[in-house]
Amino acid sequence: MSEVRVLANTPWLKSGPAARVLALLNGDGEEARVVGGAVRNALLNIPPGDLDIATTALPDEVARRAKAAGIKCVPTGIEHGTVTLVVDAVPFEVTTLREDTETFGRKAKVAFGRDWVRDAERRDFTINGLSVDADGVVHDHVGGLADIAARRVRFIGDAGQRIAEDYLRILRFFRMNAVYGVGAPDRVGYLACIGGRAGLASLSAERVRMEMLKIMVAEGALVAVTAMADAGLLQAIFGGVTYTGPMAAMISAERVLGLTPSPVRRLGALSVAVTEDAKRVAARLRLTNAEAKALDSMGHRWWRLADMDEARARRRLYRLGEEQYRDRLLLAWARSGGSQDFADNRAAYWREFATLPQRWSAPKFPLKAADFIARGIAEGPALGHVLTLAEDAWLAADFPLDQPALSAIADQTVARFTRDHRL
Missing domain, CATH: 3.30.460.10 (Beta Polymerase, domain 2)
Structure with a gap:
């Protein structure tokens, strides 16, 4: 002692x-x-x-x-x-x-x-x-x-026995390494985790979720997750393909932009290529409704953000809101390779649009139901449809706020709706 x-x-x-x-x-x-x-x-x-x-x-x-x-x-x-x-x-x-x-x-x-x-x-x-x-x-x-x-994380006594006592200790081993360790995990403990990985199936989804989200935001998250992937643990947890490269790129992008690390954003980079992935991961980890919604949004056609001009980016920011826009764009950046060399035009492109919420705030749609009731549209489903058409036209016109432009949009929308529905 x-x-x-x-x-x-x-x-x-x-x-x-x-x-x-x-x-x-x-x-x-x-x-x-x-x-x-x-x-x-x-x-x-x-x-x-x-x-x-x-x-x-x-x-x-x-x-x-x-x-x-x-x-x-x-x-x-x-x-x-x-x-x-x-x-x-x-x-x-x-x-x-x-x-x-x-x-x-x-x-x-x-x-x-x-x-x-x-x-x-x-x-x-x-x-x-x-x-x-x-x-x-x-x-x-x-x-x-x-x-x-x-700065070394070791099991007390026999590592296999400690793990058999509670298989969550496998995930805790990697989390402790991510938070407190330096370098590769202790080999004895690492091999014991591999030997006990079948026991992960006995854990509740809630307990696994808690540990994985903590790992995601730890300082050594990438080292820990890469070691877990090499050990075959991520397949057992996620039930599908994982992507440590995009996760590394996501971490780099967060740091370049000065963003607080997000466990769900990093989880998306690691495990989501399409929305089906998001649904599977949300179910396996029993994510909260908010977490599942965020993950699903990230996976929804993120590749469409790879070729935007300023006007299209503004429309997407308006539709998604700041948080979902940024998360989806960062996933697209990460899955594109995540280059941080800003002499590279692609890296400059991603940084420009990732910072759009700091440079531009979407205005509220200024036309109201009363504007269309005054133009002869009755309350009910038709009114809702007309408002949607008008909002689309307003976005396409790049968010005008002056009254003549708004009146023109309202008049044109009503005329189109009336023509299409033969009212």
Whole structure:
């Protein structure tokens, strides 16, 4: 076991809700520490996120102390030794030290204990197996400190066993590498993921969706996804062809344009060539309605954006709206090769039209139903049809807003409709 003082970027250990919980659970023969991701993040000088706490105290003792201190205690996972304490509106999961006696995926039988080493050894990755006490001392029983220094993600103990305990750990392995790792994934862990990939079929679509969307926006997303593709994992997840080249081009385009990484946009570049792909991916990952709609829009005839003039681009921006226009255009750019060399005319073309929403805002269609009722069109389906024809004519005329042009469009639309329907 090695120990090292945490850097001075952990004020939450000295004061505030977390310090109060630790003080509550320490003493009278019991010990509590912050465990997992918060410790890892503190050592990497990034925000800690949620603070999870482990304790030698049994759940009943945790609840007794909380009640005595006037702290709300919720039995959120009592069968696994977890209760949630709420201090100053901040929730803390507090879990009694434990070890798995039998594992069935996520349904494990556990025994409570007082052994910090055994508790650390049952966790997933070495960088998540660290704990820090109230004095700021980091306790490492699994080699996590060395792996954090090397930016290396390794399973604790036998990688195949850790995966068999919960097959979601395959996806978590690649996500952790994408967020915290440097270079190629650990070979032992990588081979274990390949060996266990059939287990992905046992996971719920919701859990897979959550991990995949997190991978999409991680700093090392491309390295992780390429490794997953080489391992045959993407076929198992998406049930179809994937395209790491367009995903690489999408990431580059986002960076060139200064856009916030979008998980759905990157997912589209990776998995969508036509709308049928979008529907399949949305179903397999059980995407939200908004995510599915965005993915479907990206795949809808994106290739038609490869040869536009300014007027046509404006019409498409008007029809699609800013977000869908940009996402579809970026997919077209990515699937065209995604060149970032702006001496290249094609790259200049894509950048010009990708930035159109910053240079031009589509006006609202100015003609109203009253304009056509005044011209003799009765309310009902015919009126809706006339409004659609007028809007098309207004777009074709490049969005005029002056009254003479609008009156001419209204008159011509009514005349055309009347002629075509012999009214």
